[in-house]
Amino acid sequence: MTEIIELGRKVVDRLRKSYDDVAVAMRVRDRVMVKLWNTEPSVTQSWLTTSVALLLTKARKVLTLEFSVGRPEEVLEAIEKISSVVERVEESELYAPLPEPQEVKLVEGSFDTKVINAMKDPSVLTKLMVDAALSEGAERVAGTLTLSSDERVLITSKGFEGSEKKTLVEAYLRAFKNEFSGHWAYGSTHVRDEEIKEVGKKAGMYASITSNKVDLQPGKYDVVLSPLVVGNLMNYVSFMSSALAVLVGYSMFMKFKPGDRVASEKLTLIDAPRDPTLPNVASFDDEGVPTYNKPIIEKGVFRNLLHNSGTATKLGVKSTGNAGWIMPSPWNLHMEPGDLREEELISELRNGVVITNNWYTRLQNYVEGVFSTVARDATLLVKEGEIVGNVGRVRIATSFPELLNSIEGLTRQTYDITWWEVQTPIRAPYVLARNINLTKPYI
């Protein structure tokens, strides 16, 4: 860490005379990933990388540079080469001076030595996850286990200097039984055997939950969405809450302002950078602004767009500590739980469809929030409070405003989810929503 801080200082010192503002963000990563295929490892991947990103501003012009290079000197060489570029760039619409340093209280407890130890032989945790799925009746599994240590440094010409260190674990498994499958995921800064086992267990349970295939006619249905589905869809909602997404036309929040009702009062969605157990924990953002937890939507009311200094200045508000130099982004998400018990979900749904996983969410129009997404794995038809079979790969085709306003209940229990389709980590419950449009092909 000392070496990289020295490099950062050297870069800032070298550049501060030529530019109004300089920020250098560096990340050192040691990561291992075991990828499973038909219950066997298909590949074990390892990364040892250093990335360096630079923000340079001069006369309201903004230039960003990203390097993934091994020799620190190369960063300085590369900067020399592009130094003339900033002269030719026009003023940025999103320019704001870097903020003056504020006191940052570091988030404690995001480093787990168990993760470091597990990285030496990732087969142990892998086996734990796989065996849990097989014990639930799964015939084969696929998935990944990723373990990582991550060091981050930010130094700015305004005098901010910060560094932090964390560990990461991301595990997800898809279990198969005959033509059916189940999927579960877990993402955290900490590794606990029980959580890893649960990934396998829930995936295996959903693969085995029914052996009956049933038909579903397109139409409106009451639905239960698992934390994986909720996580995927809330990733889109939180992306759209970035002020830049609003400015560039990729947001349903173009049509709303803070204080507007956008969802059922059951929905509270929080940007939670200071949760030490979720993977994107951060004490300060890429401009050195201290992070804080804040609601995006609170009891159905739109509360906050996410800002960096540039978008905040443009829209006349304060930064929310979500920089990204160009794009403000959510860190981690919390979705407030409700009062339903997980075991009551099916009876509470009574008639409808339980969607346990989804993928390929795409929008026809971000401003209107019109989208569809495809169900995968266990998608269960429920009649009179009983699961009668799996309906296969149907599609949710609706809009975010409709969906968010249709939320009627949430479970008490939440799950920490990160996986391929949920890149912004979330702690989410199951959600019960009424009258949602489901489609499938006619031929």
Add this chain to the structure above:
Amino acid sequence: MSFSEELLTRLIDEGSSAGASYVEVRYQNDYGILVSMRNGKVLGVGSFKEEGVGIRVLVNGSLGFAATNDLSREGLSKALENAISRARSVAQLRKNPIQFTEEKVGRASYEVVPKIKLEDVSIEGLMSLGKEVFRVLTESVSQVKLPVCVFSAETHVQEKLIITSDGAYVRSRVPRMYVSANLVLFHPQKGTLQRMKEFGSSGGGELLDMWRPVDVLVDEAKKLEVVLVNGVEPPKEPVDVVVGSEIVGLLVHESAGHPMEADRILGREAAQAGESYVKQEMIGRFRVGNELATVIEDPTIPGSNGFYLYDDEGVPARPRYLYKEGMINEALHNRHTANIFGVKSNAAARAMNYASEPIIRMSNTYLKPGTMSFDELIEDISAGVFIKSYMEWNIDDIRWNQRYVGLEAYVIRGGELAEPVRNPALEITTQGFYSNIVATDKELKFYPGTCGKGEPSQGIPVWFGGPNVRISKIRLGVTV
């Protein structure tokens, strides 16, 4: 290329001595610039450079991959050690050893030489293009407003050197350009309409002249204005549908290219992008469409976005016929899946950057065009819909059930295009589409895309394309 070739060669020897039956070392350097603008004003200008080495080894039948951007001798040796030791540690969990096919690997060097070097594409020129796009587009619409016009342009050079323990030595340099625009059209009573338009190819600065992005975007904006203001709901009864080449291209990418990736067929991507409706035993035996359904995958198309002559395992590239006259014909292979299928690799292994393992990817995928004109394609349609472009699309994880929601679309009446249609949703199975092709026209057009696959996810530049395609009696949906 700022690295020691000798060190890379030494890694091959070190890996082999340490017990690896196969060692592959890939130096890769990706660099370029990016300009982003909103409504004619600069949001930011960026420069990127990703340089490093990716190493793959086969140890005791287990595959290990390690990447590092520390190109010192120590850094590279540490990465090799990680690849070998971690592959060895999980080898006990494998029942069947991974084996690669023996191939006539390349010893070659190739380069895409642009007419105008990317180094000569000026930031001022790109900014001025972004301003021009916004100015001209704003003037071109009269009934709607254009609240958002985001323009971005990127140059990207990709340099690779691939060396393997079985003799491959392939050096390549491919420059690419990419331009995109996101438009939001607004009408106080009719709401909004959004269009994302992309341009992308291998080559240099000359592509901007070829693409004529201002003209193309103005033409689209004028047509989309009419769709927003005057568009009607699609017909409720089944009608003949003419699917525009932009959608056909995406559709063959999604429903022919992806399901014919052999790693997907075998389940390697099962927990990520999914599996395939295609099983190994269906190759050469299963009919997915009629005789008009021929889908070709060809990395060797000059100027294409997915261009390469050797894949990242050193195997020479060639065209592949995925579907041939309706029959499932040839899967996309790397040296691992080819070994399982008992065939030779057809050179589909690609890696996004040095930090990514090479996996089976598409390059340029297209439906074989026919011989008739567009007018001939629609002349005997009494009632139908032509869907020219799209925004929303998706497909299930076995590549069977898919949906494309039209953006620019028109009613066809009496063999001619009539009033515009808003948001027609074509929701169809793979076999449903390829079996119901009535005719294809002769206008083969390609469109750029960035295809995502793998874990960590890798975005790879591709082209997809086709002619305009007429399919019979389809019931269209409509978005909410």
